[in-house]
Amino acid sequence: MERKSFLKAVAFVSLAPVVLLAACKDAGKKQAGEEKVQTYTCPMHPQIVQNKPGTCPVCGMDLVPFDKNNKEASLTLGESQMALANITTMMVGAGALSNFRQLNGRLVTDPEKSAVISSRVAGRIEALYVKETGVKVSKGQPLYKIYSEQLASLQQEYLLAVAQVTQFPDDARFQQIEKAAKQKLVLYDQSAGDISRLVQSGKVNPYVTYPATVSGVVSGLTATEGQYVNEGGEVMRLEGYSQLWVEADLYPAEAAAVQVGQPVKVIIAGWENEPQTMTVQFINPSLQSGSQLMQVRGTVPNPDNRWQPGLQANILLPVTSKGNVLSLPADAVIRDGKGAHVWIQKARGKFEPRMVSTGMENFDDVEITHGLVAGDTVVITGAYLLYSEYILKKGADPMAGMPGMGH
Incomplete structure (x- = not known):
């Protein structure tokens, strides 16, 4: 009995290394298989x-x-990948940062660029050369022709005065009469050429054509062909759009933050990437009728008449300012439920995420209160593409596991 037990023990000890080795090989194969999944x-x-x-x-x-086994927190991109993702960087440095309050406003026609075309004589509109609003006219362009019996009478008076001076050239009284009659024609917008042609022909012409005194766009027509108008009666109105007013609404409590002569930014709807600089020219001291709002006003140039009166134009009024702060363009900061982070360039083509804390912000920039130091190279365009690329390659949020820093 003892002999059988001894032989079994010897056999077990002999086979144990073989079984253990086989088990290790199976475990190694299983682990290798798992790594390849x-x-x-x-x-x-x-x-x-x-x-x-x-x-x-x-x-x-x-x-x-x-690759779930790739735990490296950085991304490495080639030159072509960086160019395709439009990745650009900047070195962080300290500077000033201002915050703004937005005032709702609009573009308005500048009255200084408007003109009323009125009749210089009483008479009947014989012809209108511009018959609809919205038409552009140039200075000197004929606008209307008028028939005036009064003008014909003044022309006849002048022809008689010229005849008297011609017959009695040395008579000072006739010379004064001729000058007075000529001046009357000049006051009725008769040019030197018109007067010269009148003398040469010796015939009165009751029709006179009036040109545009300024360039602009016809904004209103108050006369029609065949209509009689009085001297000084309005025929049409022109507006110039080369310069426009910006009017914005202002609460009385905000009035202390703006002063006449103060430069401000103006954002015009549709041209948000082209902010304009405007100087405040006027602050209406009284409230608008039916509201509790004041108005602030300035002018902006309108090159090529690309903006039209009535467009929304908001004024950015600086209300707070900080000096010697670290700031980044707003697009460089990525925010999610875990906080805010940026991408740091550690070497050419190598980027890694970093949690940051943000402070004061405006429409363009964000203050970084913690997480960066002056001299860090930060991605300012293409940060969201790096974020997406990290998730695709790593299968995890780049901020996962990092302690939050707050805003």
């Missing part, structure tokens, strides 16, 4: 991870492969 994740929801292709149960997007 491809994992997939959703580009929009990196928490979705599985070992086979499919679609995201949250958004339905196709899952993409990623």
Whole structure:
């Protein structure tokens, strides 16, 4: 009995290394097999991870492969990838940063660029050469022709005075009469050429054509062909758009923050990337009728008449300012539920995320209160593409596991 037990023990000891070696080989094969298993994740929801292709149960997007064993927190891109993603960087430095309060406003026609075309004589509108609003006219362009019996009478008076001077050239009284009659014609907008042609022909012409005194756009017509108008009666109105007013609404409590002569930024709807600089020229001291609002006003140039009166134009009124702060363009800061982060360039083509705390902001820049130091090289365009690329390659949020820093 003892002999059988001894033989069994010897046999077990002899076979144990072989069994253990086989088990280790099987475990190694199993582990190697596990390492070769491809994992997939959703580009929009990196928490979705599985070992086979499919679609995201949250958004339905196709899952993409990623290497779950790659724990490096940085991304490395080639030159072509950087160019395709339009990645640009800047070195962070201290400077001034201002915050703004937005005042709702609008573009308005500048009255200084408007003109009323009125009849210089009483008579009947024989012809209107511009018959609709919105038409551009140039200075000197004929606008209307008028028939005036009064003008014909003055022309006849002048012809008689010229005849008297011709017959009695040495008579000072006749010379004064001729000058007075000529001056009357000049006051009725008869040019030197018109008067010269009148003398040469010796015939009165009751029709006179009046040109535009300024260039502009016809904004209103108050006379029609065949209509009689009085001397000084309005025929049409012209508006010039080469310069426009900007009027913005202002609450009385905000009036202390703006002064006449103060430069401000103006953002015109549709041209947000081209802010204009305007000097405040007038602050209406009284409230608008039916409201509790004041008005602030200035002018902006309107090159090529590209803006029209009535467009929305907001004034950015500086209300706070800080000096010696670190700031970045707003697009360089990526925000999510875990906080805010930026991408730092550690070497050419190598980028890594970094959590930051933000402070004061305006429409263009964000103050960085913690997380950066002067001299850091930060990605200012293409940051969101780096964020997406990280999720695609790593299958995780770049901020996952990092302590939040707050805003």
